[in-house]
Amino acid sequence: ISMKDEILRRLLAANGEAVSGQELADTLNVSRTAIWKHMQGLQEEGYTFETVKKKGYILTGVPNSLSPMQIELFLNTERFGRTIHHFDVVDSTQTIAHKLAQEGAPDGTIVIGEEQTAGRGRMARPWESAHGTGIWMTIIVRPDVTPQQASSYTLVVAVAVSKAIKALYKNVEPAIKWPNDLLINGKKCTGILTEMQAEADCVQALLVGIGINANQVEADFSPEIADIATSLRLAAGEEINRAALVATILQYLEQYTEIFVKESFTSIKKEWEQASCTIGQRIEVTTIRERFEGVASGITDEGVLQLRQDDGTVRTIYSGDVRII
Ligand code: BTX
Numbered sequence: 300i301s302m303k304d305e306i307l308r309r310l311l312a313a314n315g316e317a318v319s320g321q322e323l324a325d326t327l328n329v330s331r332t333a334i335w336k337h338m339q340g341l342q343e344e345g346y347t348f349e350t351v352k353k354k355g356y357i358l359t360g361v362p363n364s365l366s367p368m369q370i371e372l373f374l375n376t377e378r379f380g381r382t383i384h385h386f387d388v389v390d391s392t393q394t395i396a397h398k399l400a401q402e403g404a405p406d407g408t409i410v411i412g413e414e415q416t417a418g419r420g421r422m423a424r425p426w427e428s429a430h431g432t433g434i435w436m437t438i439i440v441r442p443d444v445t446p447q448q449a450s451s452y453t454l455v456v457a458v459a460v461s462k463a464i465k466a467l468y469k470n471v472e473p474a475i476k477w478p479n480d481l482l483i484n485g486k487k488c489t490g491i492l493t494e495m496q497a498e499a500d501c502v503q504a505l506l507v508g509i510g511i512n513a514n515q516v517e518a519d520f521s522p523e524i525a526d527i528a529t530s531l532r533l534a535a536g537e538e539i540n541r542a543a544l545v546a547t548i549l550q551y552l553e554q555y556t557e558i559f560v561k562e563s564f565t566s567i568k569k570e571w572e573q574a575s576c577t578i579g580q581r582i583e584v585t586t587i588r589e590r591f592e593g594v595a596s597g598i599t600d601e602g603v604l605q606l607r608q609d610d611g612t613v614r615t616i617y618s619g620d621v622r623i624i
Pocket of ligand 1: 390391392393415417418419420421422424425426427428434435436437479487488489490491492508509510511512524527528529
C-alpha cells in the first residue's frame with residue numbers, strides 16, 4: 300500500500316473528523332511537505348478536503364471512481380475482487396483477463412476499465428463502453444466444474460447481478476432475458492459475456508465480462524442503441540456509486556458461485572425463473588443457423604432454453620438471441 304493510499308485510508312477512517320497533518324507526518328515518518336504533496340495528489344484524483352486551522356484535514360468528498368481503493372472500501376468478500384487491475388482506457392477487459400488467466404491470476408481477480416475502445420458482446424458484436432459512465436469489468440473465476448457444467452454459469456451471473464442491483468436500488472427491478480441480458484422496462488442495462496479457458500474435462504478459467512450502464516443519461520447513448528439501452532441512473536433517478544455496486548456484485552457472485560459449485564445450477568434455477576422475463580412469453584429465437592418462434596416454456600437444469608412451437612414440438616436452444624414478441 301502506497302503512502303498516498305495510507306493517508307487516504309486514515310482520512311476515511313476518521314469518518315468526517317479532522318486528521319492532523321502533523322500527526323500524519325509523525326506517524327508515517329515523513330515531512331509535513333510530503334504529506335501536503337500527497338494531499339495535492341489526492342485532490343487531483345477528485346478527493347476534496349476542508350482544512351481546519353490547528354486541527355487538520357477533513358475529507359469532504361470522494362471521486363466516483365473505480366480505483367482499487369474505492370472498491371475495497373465497500374468490499375466484503377473472501378476472494379472475489381481481492382486482486383484488482385484497474386485501467387483508464389483498455390481495448391477490452393476480456394482480452395486483458397485472458398492474458399492474466401493464462402499467467403495464473405488467482406480466482407476472483409478482476410479487470411476494470413473506465414473506458415473500452417473495443418468492448419465486445421457475443422459473436423464479436425460491439426459493446427458501447429464510454430469513459431467513466433459504466434462498469435466494464437471482467438472477473439476471472441476458477442470454479443471446480445466441468446466445461447459442460449460451466450455452460451450455465453452466465454445464468455448464475457445474471458441472478459447475482461440482478462440481486463446486487465435490487466439490494467442497492469429498491470425501486471429498480473431488473474428482469475433477466477435469456478441468456479445474458481438484464482432489462483429494465485424492456486431496455487438493456489446489462490450484458491454478460493462468459494468465455495472459457497478449458498481442457499477436455501476441466502475448466503481452467505471462466506472470463507466473466509459484465510457491462511453495466513450506470514450513470515449514462517439518454518443523450519450519452521449512440522443513435523444505434525438509444526432506443527434499446529437504458530442506465531441504472533435513469534431507472535433509479537439517482538447518481539450511481541459504481542464502486543459500491545461493483546463490491547456488491549462481487550459479494551453476490553462469490554456467494555452464488557459457491558452454491559453453483561457445491562450444489563449445481565439446479566439450486567439457483569428457481570431464483571433465475573423468478574427474475575426472468577422470458578419464461579411464459581411468446582418469443583422469436585435467432586440462432587446462427589435458424590430462426591424459431593414459439594412460447595418459452597422453461598429452462599432445463601442445465602440452463603438450456605425450451606421453446607414450444609405452435610405445432611407442439613419442443614426445441615432445446617443452447618445459444619441464440621431472444622426477442623420477446
Ligand atoms: P450481446 O451480444 O448480447 O449484445 C450486444 C448488443 O447489445 C450490440 O449489438 C448492441 O445492439 C447492444 N449494445 C451495445 N452496447 C450496449 C450498451 N452499452 N448498452 C446496451 N446495449 C448495448 C452482451 O452481448 C454482452 C456484453 C458484455 C460487455 C462486457 S463489458 C466488460 C467485458 N469486456 C468486453 O469487451 N465485454 C464485456
